[in-house]
Amino acid sequence: MSRIGKKPVAVPAGVTASLDGQTVKAKGPKGELFFTIPDLISVEFKDGAFKVDPKDDSKLARSQWGMSRTMVSNILVGVTQGxxxxxxxxxxxxxxxxxxxxxxxxxxxxxxxxxxxxxxxxxxxxxxxxxxxxxxxxxxxxxxxxxxxxxxxxxxxxxxxxxxxxxxxxxxxxxxx
Incomplete structure (x- = not known):
């Protein structure tokens, strides 16, 4: 189990975030970024936060789980603070x-x-x-x-x-x- 992947990523105030299929888009005061999540990972946006989970229990899916959550977090930090x-x-x-x-x-x-x-x-x-x-x-x-x-x-x-x-x-x- 990924300790990082389990945590939801909250969207900060002043950021417009959207989920389009497997692509997470964020627009904030510093600019606009997007990240396409791998197919082995499922992502959902509810209650103002992104939740990232692996679709199956394969080694590849588990290895991409924490990385995908961190990439979503990085684009949200990037558009707010840089x-x-x-x-x-x-x-x-x-x-x-x-x-x-x-x-x-x-x-x-x-x-x-x-x-x-x-x-x-x-x-x-x-x-x-x-x-x-x-x-x-x-x-x-x-x-x-x-x-x-x-x-x-x-x-x-x-x-x-x-x-x-x-x-x-x-x-x-x-x-x-």
């Missing part, structure tokens, strides 16, 4: 700046790295060593943050590179003489 990921840049001369629809990253390479910002995502640099990625789609926000981090991930000796805010980097000891 999501954000914070990245920190460590290293001498490492910095970031937003220029139009492009993030310019100086990460110790012989050239600057230009990352085009996808549609529906907002990237802000409050400080040259901090990047804030935000949007209504949790998957897109996480993907953009991961792609920016991938250009120069944190290394274990000096901790230089791009890391998530609050991420612990396991440090290694340098070589001895």
């Amino acid at each position: 999501f954000e990921k914070r990245l920190e840049i460590n290293g001498v001369g490492y910095k970031a700046a937003v220029a139009g629809k492009v993030v310019k990253l100086s990460l110790g390479y012989s050239h600057d790295v230009d990352y085009p910002i996808p549609e529906g995502i907002t990237v802000v640099t409050p400080k040259p060593t901090e990047i804030v990625v935000s949007g209504i789609d949790k998957q897109k926000v996480g993907q953009v943050a991961a792609e920016i981090r991938e250009y120069r991930g944190p290394e274990p000796y000096k901790g230089k590179g791009v890391k998530y805010a609050g991420e612990f980097i396991f440090r290694k000891e340098g070589k001895k003489k």
Whole structure:
């Protein structure tokens, strides 16, 4: 039994949610999102909440149960509050700046790295060593943050590179003489 899947997803105030077959649609102050639930999962909307249940007891249906409930919850949170990921840049001369629809990253390479910002995502640099990625789609926000981090991930000796805010980097000891 999925502990997450058992809980109903309440629709927050100010959100218009509807169920069209297997597609859950939500429209809120930040925008509009939808998610199509897999065929092995049944969903019903009553009393201002979505209830997600597996249609049978197969392993695949049970594995998609909690994921489907979480996706419905994520679209409702996304249209009301949105999501954000914070990245920190460590290293001498490492910095970031937003220029139009492009993030310019100086990460110790012989050239600057230009990352085009996808549609529906907002990237802000409050400080040259901090990047804030935000949007209504949790998957897109996480993907953009991961792609920016991938250009120069944190290394274990000096901790230089791009890391998530609050991420612990396991440090290694340098070589001895």
